[in-house]
Amino acid sequence: MRQIILIGFSTTGKSTLADKIVDKFPNRTKFDTDEEIAKGYSGSIANIYYSNTILEDSHKLIQRLEENILTSLKSKSDNLIIAAGPGIPFKESFPYYIVSKRPQVVLLEKPAEEIYDSLIYRRNKMRTESQHQRPDFGIWDIGVIVNEKLVEYSKEDAIQRIQLLLDERQEYYNKYATLRISSIDIFKDTLPQEFIDII
Numbered sequence: 001m002r003q004i005i006l007i008g009f010s011t012t013g014k015s016t017l018a019d020k021i022v023d024k025f026p027n028r029t030k031f032d033t034d035e036e037i038a039k040g041y042s043g044s045i046a047n048i049y050y051s052n053t054i055l056e057d058s059h060k061l062i063q064r065l066e067e068n069i070l071t072s073l074k075s076k077s078d079n080l081i082i083a084a085g086p087g088i089p090f091k092e093s094f095p096y097y098i099v100s101k102r103p104q105v106v107l108l109e110k111p112a113e114e115i116y117d118s119l120i121y122r123r124n125k126m127r128t129e130s131q132h133q134r135p136d137f138g139i140w141d142i143g144v145i146v147n148e149k150l151v152e153y154s155k156e157d158a159i160q161r162i163q164l165l166l167d168e169r170q171e172y173y174n175k176y177a178t179l180r181i182s183s184i185d186i187f188k189d190t191l192p193q194e195f196i197d198i199i
Contacts, residue, residue, distance in 0.1 A: 001027075003073070003101050004198065005082040007089045007173070008108035009166060011118035013186045014083040017108065020186065021081045025199055031076070032083040037065045045085075046132065049139045058139075067093050074100045089172050098176060104198045107177035112163040114183070116155065119145055119162075 004021075006014040018030045034045050041047035045062070052058045066085060070093040073082065082103070088094065098105070110118075123145065126132045138146045144161055146152050153161065178198075185192050 001078045002198075003076075003078055003080045003082060003103035004028075004106060005084050005088075005103045006106050006108060007084050007177070008086070008183075009110065009115055009162070009169075010086045011115055011122060012108035012110045013183045014108055017181075017186045018081045018083040020191070021199065024191075028079050028081050028199065029077065030083065031073075031080045033066065033069050033085045033088055034083070036069055037062060037085065042131070044131070046126070046140050050134070050136065055139065055142060063087070063091065067091050070094060070097045073097055089176060090169070094176075105176045105178050106195065106198075107173050107180045108183055108186070109180055110183040112159050112166060115162050115166075116145075116159045119158075 006017055008014055015032055015034075018032065022028050022030045035043060038045050038048065041051060048062055049055070049058045052061070062085075066088055070088065070091055073080070074097060078101075097103075119141065123138060123141065127137065136150065138150050138152075142148055142150070144165070145158050152158070179194060181192060181195060
C-alpha cells in the first residue's frame with residue numbers, strides 16, 4: 001500500500017474524491033492538507049487571509065504551513081488518501097516527499113470554464129455565511145476571480161487567468177502525475193478502473 005495524493009486546481013474535486021474513497025475503502029484514511037493548515041483558523045483557509053492585513057503575509061504563512069505538512073507526510077501511514085491544496089505540488093519539499101514516500105500521484109483535471117463556475121458557486125455560497133460577511137471578502141481569490149480592489153473580473157477575463165495558471169502548472173503536473181482523472185468521473189457511480197487498481 002502506498003499513499004495516494006490527489007493534486008489539481010482549486011475545485012477540481014480532490015476532497016470529494018477522497019471522501020468517496022474512504023467511504024468505499026475503509027482501510028484508507030483521508031488527509032486534507034487545507035483542513036490541516038486551517039486547524040488553528042476555525043477550519044477555514046479564508047480565515048488565514050482574514051488574519052493578516054497584508055496579503056503577502058498570508059501567502060507566506062500558508063506556504064510555510066504547507067511545507068510543514070509535506071515534511072510530516074513522510075512519516076505518516078501509507079494508507080492515506082491525501083487531498084492536496086492546489087499549491088502543494090509547487091513547494092520546494094514536494095520532490096523530496098515524492099522520493100521519500102513514492103506515493104501514487106493522481107491529477108484531477110477540469111476545464112478552465114468549469115473551474116470558474118465552481119469558484120463562483122463557492123464564492124456565492126460563502127457570502128451567505130456570517131464569518132464571510134466582511135469588507136475583505138474574496139481576498140483569497142485576488143488575481144484569479146477578483147482584482148486587488150476585490151472587484152470581480154469579467155467571466156472572460158477570469159477564465160483566461162485560470163487557463164494561464166493551468167498552462168503554467170502543466171509542466172509540474174506532467175512531471176509528477178502517475179494517473180489523470182477528469183473531475184466528471186468523480187461523480188459517476190463507479191470510479192475509473194485504473195484508479196481502483198492503485199487503491
